[in-house]
Amino acid sequence: MSKKIDVAVVGASGLVGGELLGLLEARKFPVGRFLPFNSGRTAAFVAFKGKKHLCRKPVFSELKKADLVFFVSTDEVSGRFAKKLAGSGVWCIDDSSRFRLDKNVPLVIPEVNAAALESGGRLIAGPNCTLTGAAVALHGIHKKFKILELRIATYQAVSGAGKGALKQLEAELLYYFKHGRVPELKGRKFPRAIAFNLFPQVGGFDGNGTSVEEAKVSAELKKIWTSPGLRISSTAVRVPVLRGHSLSVWARTSRPWTLASLRAALAATPGLQFFGNPYKYPTPLDVVKTSGVKAGRLRAAETSPKEFQLWIVSDNLYKGAALNSVEIAEYLLDRGLLVAPARVRVF
Ligand SMILES: NC(=O)c1ccc[n+]([C@@H]2O[C@H](COP(=O)([O-])OP(=O)(O)OC[C@H]3O[C@@H](n4cnc5c(N)ncnc54)[C@H](OP(=O)(O)O)[C@@H]3O)[C@@H](O)[C@H]2O)c1
The missing domain is CATH 3.40.50.720 (NAD(P)-binding Rossmann-like Domain)
Structure with missing residues (x-):
């Protein structure tokens, strides 16, 4: 051998x-x-x-x-x-x-x-590089408290769409600094300008108005967690960040928790760096070329009992791919x- x-x-x-x-x-x-x-x-x-x-x-x-x-x-x-x-x-x-x-x-x-x-x-x-952050960060909590519903807003970096997308951002920025406005480039990678902009569309839309990325987040997370009954609603948004996808997550569980028990579960989750200090949080620039996933801003949600909120960031090109x-x-x-x-x- x-x-x-x-x-x-x-x-x-x-x-x-x-x-x-x-x-x-x-x-x-x-x-x-x-x-x-x-x-x-x-x-x-x-x-x-x-x-x-x-x-x-x-x-x-x-x-x-x-x-x-x-x-x-x-x-x-x-x-x-x-x-x-x-x-x-x-x-x-x-x-x-x-x-x-x-x-x-x-x-x-x-x-x-x-x-x-x-x-x-x-x-x-x-x-998919977007759901990876949620799959890793929330896995420990899901095993312990059983997540029933997840609501996710994503903030996805330009590099998530490949080198052609980075070229679009670069060309728009160069044009802006020369001419003072963001151009509508011909043959661009994204459906809209991305410099100084953002848009709630990652991939095409299906007949119900769900984007390809939103469908992937839902189907793939259910498969990885072997949780077909989990209910997931997301809005995938492209933002003018070079690298690093961020997620704002609302999760409702079946079993009751305290914030201390959630903190303990997050601290023990493999592949996750959890910011227990509520005033500290990761940003895309903090995760470039880092392994694993980072999360912070854990808090109880007002909208529903047994629902909490978490901020999650990971490098789409590293842990995401x-x-x-x-x-x-x-x-x-x-x-x-x-x-x-x-x-x-x-x-
Ligand atoms: N970017 C991310 O964050 C990310 C995350 C998770 C998964 N992915 C997946 O990873 C893959 C690559 O993404 P990327 O962002 O690296 O894209 P990319 O920067 O656009 O690079 C695409 C690569 O594929 C090659 N390629 C294109 N058509 C080909 C063909 N017909 N035969 C052989 N090679 C071909 C390109 O070669 P040329 O240089 O000759 O064009 C280039 O090397 C995609 O499937 C994407 O969905 C990406």
Whole structure:
């Protein structure tokens, strides 16, 4: 058995891909051969372990050379390759939304539901970056007091929509400082201007006026917590923050609590840094490139008995995507599930 894992990254030239490479290197993941891929539309080089690597367009025969493939590109690309690769023995960790709700694919945040990784399937999905904060921060309280209803307002960073979205913000800011007004750019990534603005739309709307992001928050959180009866209402809002998604949450529980018991549950929640001092709280700038989730401003809500409020922030590119995927891979590795087979290599 080789101890090195041959790793492919599909979407290596993207925002999540860039963070993923940095994390694999910084956390000393035992990468053997490294295979980066991009759309192939432009020649892109990525740096990994002191070397520059040219990204190529993914094809099945090349991806199959890897022991582990991280998918950080698009739903379409994941759909084209991931299930087939997993079926042929390659481990696939997918950050797109393509398989998150597939009943045969575990949707995993290791500190919340690592047990789902023992199911044996080689395709694993990582959740949407917005609900990750709530899934981690409220998990301990949910186990102890059973959350029945969640109301969530999100404040989502521009980087959550990829590098094209950051370019839109940058172009609008440059225009503003030159011309004194925010432009209506042609072919922009977002439906509205984002510089000095915000809008309650993340993704398209369905027939009921619910956005794609709001639907994901609800469906994926229920799956991760295995709580189909949980009721969730959210409004997803894009804000001109570069990095770090924030959530304002109202949660109503089944069992009674005191603020002291909620504080104790939050302090003991894995992956969460809880600000017990009611006058201190995390902001997006505080979570950039930090692991885990931060929360503060815990208080009882006036609207309903057994309802409390919490402010939650996490780095969408780290815990919301790249870090969570690397943690899944590390979990598989630590338990001897992810091993490179001894084989004759024909490269
Ligand atoms: N951004 C976040 O906070 C976040 C959080 C959770 C999950 N995700 C998910 O992670 C994935 C990547 O997001 P991102 O923000 O990193 O996007 P991004 O910055 O736009 O990067 C997208 C990457 O995918 C590549 N790509 C696009 N089309 C491709 C194709 N047909 N074949 C191969 N590669 C292709 C791009 O290559 P080029 O450079 O050639 O265009 C680029 O490397 C998405 O599925 C997203 O939903 C993102």
